[in-house]
Amino acid sequence: MFEDQFLMMNDKLNLVEIVSKHVLLQQSRKALKGRCPFHKDETTSLMVIPASNVFKCFGCGAEGGPIEFLMHLEGKSRNEIVGKLAKLNFPKEKMAV
Numbered sequence: 001m002f003e004d005q006f007l008m009m010n011d012k013l014n015l016v017e018i019v020s021k022h023v024l025l026q027q028s029r030k031a032l033k034g035r036c037p038f039h040k041d042e043t044t045s046l047m048v049i050p051a052s053n054v055f056k057c058f059g060c061g062a063e064g065g066p067i068e069f070l071m072h073l074e075g076k077s078r079n080e081i082v083g084k085l086a087k088l089n090f091p092k093e094k095m096a097v
């Protein structure tokens with residue numbers, strides 16, 4: 001049940017939108033590149049692939065979807081992030097608490 005909710009949410013969230021709030025992204029072929037917020041990045045190690053809604057950092061190895069990005073950024077657990085997003089983005093949907 002919870003896993004379904006998580007997958008659905010990761011699918012609905014726009015990763016590019018979320019990342020671009022924190023990182024200046026530059027277009028580069030099929031992906032977007034920017035400075036990774038998870039380690040001291042002097043280059044642009046962070047790659048965001050809009051078509052797959054995933055990111056990957058070639059510097060520190062962080063990778064995942066929108067929820068993983070927020071987990072790394074805020075240092076919180078998946079449950080905490082999903083709970084927070086549920087309140088922010090899906091207030092009208094019934095969420096099992």
Ligand SMILES: [Zn+2]
Pocket residue numbers: 036037038039041045057058059060061062
């Ligand atoms: Zn990194």
